[in-house]
Amino acid sequence: DTAVSQTPKYLVTQMGNDKSIKCEQNLGHDTMYWYKQDSKKFLKIMFSYNNKELIINETVPNRFSPKSPDKAHLNLHINSLELGDSAVYFCASSQRGGTELFFGEGSRLTVL
Amino acid sequence: GDSVTQMEGPVTLSEEAFLTINCTYTATGYPSLFWYVQYPGEGLQLLLKATKADDKGSNKGFEATYRKETTSFHLEKGSVQVSDSAVYFCALSHRDDKIIFGKGTRLHILP
Numbered sequence: 382d383t384a385v386s387q388t389p390k391y392l393v394t395q396m397g398n399d400k401s402i403k404c405e406q407n408l409g410h411d412t413m414y415w416y417k418q419d420s421k422k423f424l425k426i427m428f429s430y431n432n433k434e435l436i437i438n439e440t441v442p443n444r445f446s447p448k449s450p451d452k453a454h455l456n457l458h459i460n461s462l463e464l465g466d467s468a469v470y471f472c473a474s475s476q477r478g479g480t481e482l483f484f485g486e487g488s489r490l491t492v493l
Numbered sequence: 494g495d496s497v498t499q500m501e502g503p504v505t506l507s508e509e510a511f512l513t514i515n516c517t518y519t520a521t522g523y524p525s526l527f528w529y530v531q532y533p534g535e536g537l538q539l540l541l542k543a544t545k546a547d548d549k550g551s552n553k554g555f556e557a558t559y560r561k562e563t564t565s566f567h568l569e570k571g572s573v574q575v576s577d578s579a580v581y582f583c584a585l586s587h588r589d590d591k592i593i594f595g596k597g598t599r600l601h602i603l604p
Contacts, residue, residue, distance in 0.1 A: 385536075414591075422531070422580050422597040429591060437591055471536055479525065479586040484536030 384408050387472045387485035394462060395493055401458045402488045404472030412436075412478055413455040415447060416471040418487070424471075430455055431478070462492045495520040499583045499595035506573055507603050514568040514598050516557075516583035524585040526550075526559050526566040527592070531580040540568075540581070578602045 387404040394400055406413060414437075415427040429437035430449045444460045459466060472485040500515045518526065525544045529537040541550030546561035555570045566583060580599050586592040 422599070424537075424582065424594045424597070426591055473536075478589040478591060481527075481539050481542065482529075482537070482592060484538065486534075486536050 383485075385472055385474055385483050385485040387470075387488050389488060390486065391489050391491075393491045393493065396462055396464060398462050399458065399460045400462060400490070401456060402470055402472075402490075403454070403456045404485060405454050406472075406474040406483070407453065408474055408483060410474040410476050410483070411452055412475045413449065413452070414473045414475075414482070415455065415457050416473060416484075418469045418471060420468075428455075428457075429478070436478070459490075462490075464492050466490060467492045495524065495585060495587075495593050497583050497585055497593055497595035499581075499598050502580075502597070502599040503601055504598060505601045505603065508575055509572045510602075512568070512570040512573045512577075512600070514581055514583075514600070516566045516568065516595060518564050518566065518583075518585050520564075520585055520587075522587065523561075524587050526557070527584040527586070528555070528557055528566070528568050529582040529584060529594070531582065531597070533579070537582060573600075573602050575602045575604050 385406045412431045414429045428447045433449045449455045469487040473482040496519045527542045528540040530540045531537045541552040543550040543559035549558045580597045583595040
C-alpha cells in the first residue's frame with residue numbers, strides 16, 4: 382500500500398487552464414503539506430493543513446487553492462495556469478509539525 | 494529567520510570514494526536536523542535525523558553528527574556506491590513548526 386499517493390503523476394496543459402492534483406495518505410497523520418520543486422530541485426513549502434485546518438500559507442498566489450475534505454486528503458487546485466507554474470508538486474504528511482515528512486511521488490506539471 | 498546552507502553540487506565521485514556533503518544552519522534554540530534523499534523520479538525520503546546536540550544519525554552507511562558549536566550537520570559515507578546517486582537535502586525544524594530545507598546537493602557516483 383502506498384503511504385502518500387498523489388494523482389495525476391503528469392499533467393500537460395495550456396496557459397490559462399485550470400487543473401487539480403489530488404493527494405491521499407493512509408498513515409493516520411494529522412498534518413499534510415504541498416511543496417513545489419523547481420527545475421533546480423529547490424523545494425518550497427506552499428501550504429500546510431493540520432486536521433483539515435490551514436496552518437501555513439507561504440505567500441502563494443491566490444490562483445492556488447488547497448482543499449482538505451478530511452485529514453487524509455489534501456487537494457490542490459490551480460486556476461489560470463501560467464508558464465512559471467511548471468514544476469513538480471509534492472504532497473507530504475507528518476504526524477505533527479516538525480516531525481518526519483513522508484512524501485508522495487510527485488506530480489509533474491508542464492504549462493505550455 | 495531559520496535557514497539551511499548546503500554545498501553546491503553536483504558532486505561527482507568514483508565508486509568506493511569517501512563522501513562528505515557539508516551542511517550548516519542558522520536557527521534559534523535547538524532544532525531537529527535531518528537529511529533527506531531524493532532518488533530520480535521519486536519523492537524525498539528521510540535518510541537520517543538527529544534531535545539534540547552531539548547526536549549522531551545513521552542509516553544505510555551514511556552518518557551525520559549534530560554539532561551545536563559549529564552549527565553543522567555534515568553528511569558522510571565511507572564508501573559510496575552507484576546506487577547512492579541522488580539529490581540530498583539537509584533540513585531543520587522546530588517542534589510543531591514547518592521543516593526548512595536546504596537547496597539540495599546532487600551526487601553522481603561513477604562506476
